[in-house]
Amino acid sequence: MRKASLEFLKAMLAAPSPSGYEGPVREIWMDETKAYADEVKADVHGNGIACLNSKGQPRVMLAGHMDELGFQISYISDDGYLSFETVGGFDVGIIPGRKVIVHTASGPVTGAIGKKAIHVMTPEDRRKIPEKHELWIDIAAADGEEARKLVAIGDPATYEPNFEILRGDVAVSRGFDDKMGAFIAAETMRRVAESKRKPKASLYSVATVQEEIGLRGARTSAFGVDPLVGIALDVTHATDSPGMDKRKSGDLKVGGGPVISRGANISPVVFDRLVAVAKRKKIPYQVSAEPGGTGTDANAIQLTRSGVATGLVSIALRYMHTPVEVLSLKDLEQTAALLAEFVLGLDAKTSFIP
Numbered sequence: 642m643r644k645a646s647l648e649f650l651k652a653m654l655a656a657p658s659p660s661g662y663e664g665p666v667r668e669i670w671m672d673e674t675k676a677y678a679d680e681v682k683a684d685v686h687g688n689g690i691a692c693l694n695s696k697g698q699p700r701v702m703l704a705g706h707m708d709e710l711g712f713q714i715s716y717i718s719d720d721g722y723l724s725f726e727t728v729g730g731f732d733v734g735i736i737p738g739r740k741v742i743v744h745t746a747s748g749p750v751t752g753a754i755g756k757k758a759i760h761v762m763t764p765e766d767r768r769k770i771p772e773k774h775e776l777w778i779d780i781a782a783a784d785g786e787e788a789r790k791l792v793a794i795g796d797p798a799t800y801e802p803n804f805e806i807l808r809g810d811v812a813v814s815r816g817f818d819d820k821m822g823a824f825i826a827a828e829t830m831r832r833v834a835e836s837k838r839k840p841k842a843s844l845y846s847v848a849t850v851q852e853e854i855g856l857r858g859a860r861t862s863a864f865g866v867d868p869l870v871g872i873a874l875d876v877t878h879a880t881d882s883p884g885m886d887k888r889k890s891g892d893l894k895v896g897g898g899p900v901i902s903r904g905a906n907i908s909p910v911v912f913d914r915l916v917a918v919a920k921r922k923k924i925p926y927q928v929s930a931e932p933g934g935t936g937t938d939a940n941a942i943q944l945t946r947s948g949v950a951t952g953l954v955s956i957a958l959r960y961m962h963t964p965v966e967v968l969s970l971k972d973l974e975q976t977a978a979l980l981a982e983f984v985l986g987l988d989a990k991t992s993f994i995p
């Protein structure tokens with residue numbers, strides 16, 4: 642991956658963005674996209690929207706959600722420990738024993754998610770997965786008074802930044818889901834803007850908010866952008882690690898190229914055109930069967946106004962919704978290359994009637 646792009650991705654991953662608190666990531670995203678977009682703005686819901694060639698036809702929207710899983714402080718005890726809510730779909734059993742950062746009005750405060758030590762657990766405790774109200778964040782405050790001076794009810798928290806290359810182009814981080822989708826939406830626009838061919842379509846790349854809690858930013862931004870074609874960029878479950886069942890989730894590999902979805906949530910015209918581009922440009926790709934509405938921004942986009950010709954292109958990812966999500970950086974680049982060619986191949990006459 643080109644160095645500047647990798648730095649951009651790393652900056653997004655390091656910035657906190659639990660659903661409803663996406664501001665720090667949106668700032669980085671808007672700062673980057675203004676280098677090649679004609680116009681970049683935020684809407685009142687918090688979505689970041691970059692536009693290229695606004696007068697072109699058809700109007701194409703790419704959506705990657707920039708929110709990530711996180712925590713929210715819900716109670717501060719008199720002895721200074723913080724109780725929290727989870728933001729997004731958590732496996733509570735893997736939360737304890739990690740460092741978190743509470744993002745407060747006066748800056749980051751590091752804490753430890755505590756749990757009773759193994760030695761003092763009863764045999765029954767050892768078998769049990771804790772409930773989230775039984776966990777706490779320890780910021781080493783002397784008492785509740787000190788803790789309340791540092792942290793306010795409702796402050797968000799995240800795991801600490803932890804991006805690292807594992808081997809070759811395979812990397813690990815918290816929050817790939819789905820800051821890498823917002824990254825691909827931006828990278829696609831850069832490629833279209835830098836292309837020698839002038840796009841006939843207008844391109845809106847959107848970093849959406851609040852996907853993890855119900856596809857909320859895609860709904861508002863798709864209404865505002867009013868596209869004919871909308872493509873969501875998200876992660877999907879790779880099935881190349883132990884315990885995953887290909888009979889249940891298909892055959893999807895990290896490093897196998899973009900995953901192009903097919904099914905009722907997807908316009909067959911968009912699917913066919915994406916596959917044709919992948920074949921022509923010799924981009925490896927994988928296909929995922931989606932029999933109904935997907936749990937992604939593609940679902941909200943398709944049902945906007947009188948309907949949008951929708952696509953879903955995903956990145957195969959291991960260990961979704963854990964702090965150690967694993968994916969291939971090469972897959973991200975190939976997805977941006979695929980989408981840029983797709984956009985450059987459209988004109989006002991392209992029909993999307995299935």
Ligand SMILES: [Zn+2]
Pocket residue numbers: 818819853962
């Ligand atoms: Zn997710």
